[in-house]
Amino acid sequence: QGVDVVVLEVGIGGRLDATNIIPQPAVTGITNLGFDHMEMLGDTLPKIAREKAGIMKARRPAFTVQQPEDCMGVLREVAGAVG
Numbered sequence: 001q002g003v004d005v006v007v008l009e010v011g012i013g014g015r016l017d018a019t020n021i022i023p024q025p026a027v028t029g030i031t032n033l034g035f036d037h038m039e040m041l042g043d044t045l046p047k048i049a050r051e052k053a054g055i056m057k058a059r060r061p062a063f064t065v066q067q068p069e070d071c072m073g074v075l076r077e078v079a080g081a082v083g
Helices: 046-053 069-082
Strands: 028-030 063-064
Touching: 028 046, 046 069, 063 069
Parallel strands: 028 063
Antiparallel strands: none
């Protein structure tokens, strides 16, 4: 049967996540940032934010919860670059 909507949870999230194989998701989202997978994502929250922002796609909406301001700045920067 056909599927209308899929909510797909990521593994590590972001740029390195296997879900990036989906080229045009309806929407992407970034939940609370935390110090997980630091060996792959970075050792500061802004570095982790930059990696997590790798899930953003051009001309696709992205959302997040409130993040620390330095992380929000990173997410805004990446969103602007992605378009």
